[in-house]
Amino acid sequence: MxxxxxxxxxxxxxxxxxxxxxxxxxxxxxxxxxxxxxxxxxxxxxxxxxxxxxSDTRYAEAKVRSAVAKGSGPRKLQAELAQHDIDEHTLQLAIREIEPDWYALACRVREKKFGLSEPDDFKQAQKQKQFLQYRGFLQSHIQFAMGRE
The missing domain is CATH 1.10.10 (Arc Repressor Mutant, subunit A)
Known part of the structure; x- marks a missing residue:
């Protein structure tokens, strides 16, 4: 060269x-x-x-912090990092380092978009669940944010 x-x-x-x-x-x-x-x-x-x-680890940590700041869940984060050839182990190390509270984040994201009140009907509840799913949250996070543990 x-x-x-x-x-x-x-x-x-x-x-x-x-x-x-x-x-x-x-x-x-x-x-x-x-x-x-x-x-x-x-x-x-x-x-x-x-x-x-x-460092791919530092990169993953920066992406985790960014995802939390944007209100994105772990599934969306995992998909984004996979596009950058970041393996699952490196992602888990970064998540352990940052320690995001995905449950609290899902609640904040839902409240920001839809307010504090519970959904009025099934259709509205589905809309909120789909929104949280689109944002990359797991089913357990979504159920917690919707008020059901």
Missing amino acids: AENNRNNIIDAITRMLARREHSAAEIGRKLLQKGFEEQEYAPIIEEFTEANIQ
Whole structure:
């Protein structure tokens, strides 16, 4: 690999990570879009990972915090992280580190959208449940938010 290409890849990765955490897969996709070859950038990403400059665990933790702030549940978070090649184990470590209260979050999300009052009829209850399901909450979280444990 030409030294110039190596420097360009290092510079691109550094700029990406300076703005926010990125998964290794995300960095690879962005470098591929910039026209770099995988055999050129893969070892450099590995160097960044070994030096703990890039970390999929930190990326997952940032995504968990972001999901909680946005009112997204664990299913939606899991689907999003799967797109970035973050495995289930790394996700569970990040969730344990952040310790979000999914039950309280589901309640807050429901109250923000529909208010404090209970649904008037079956149709309204279904609408609220579907909304929480769309937001990525598990059935147990939804039932808790709807007032039934």
